[in-house]
Amino acid sequence: MPNRPLKPCNKIGCTNLTRDRYCEQHKHLAEQRQRTRRNDKEYDKHKRNQQARAFYHSREWERTRLAVLARDNYLCQHCLKEKKITRAVIVDHVVPLLVDWSKRLDMDNLQSLCQSCHNRKTAEDKRRYG
Template sequence: MPPKPLRECKLRGCRELTRDGYCPAHADGKQQEAKYYNKHVRDKQSTSFYKSREWKQTRQLVLMRDNYLCQSCLKQNRVVPADMVHHKIELKQDWNKRLDLNNLESMCNSCHNKVHGHRYPPALNP
């Protein structure tokens, strides 16, 4: 598997290059954002699922199938690396489709946030 491409840190204004979304100096902000989401938005069953071996394997399959590219951006003729895998039909709507490859697509963080309308407290917003 090829390594992820180097990209600028997701923190607005930071020009450090990283493969993990945030540079080492700003990785703590990413962890705070994830903690907020897990504590206030995601339920316990979903949290457990996203830590499971089955999900990690399925997620990797989807990323490889989609060539690690955001499918939403590709539809707009833009080539952007995918950061995550999106459930077209959410877990809350149909738990049985959680590992269905036809229900999953690779997305960049920006497109995923647009689809879900994620909003975090201003202090955590990159």
């Protein structure tokens, strides 16, 4: 079987060549990514509120999510307040979904956040709402 051609490692900034997605130095990133996906899938299937799970997989949420990201120019709204430019990857409910279900598609209750701001806000919500 012929060898696959060498290509740059998928790690941003790495110039090592590899036949796989990541070079030996960054191979752990692929494993970590796989583990995270598996854990997320298990959480979604067994622990997440099933009504919320169905909502987050709905067409209306996907449309609303894309509209919010476009409205916010795909920029993290918390970072913008700090005068930092960061790409938003998550649309977050200001008042959490499980606290007020009626606001689930309310554009005024939705904000675009980067991963780290979303993590901080989620931790804050857990302290506030339990």
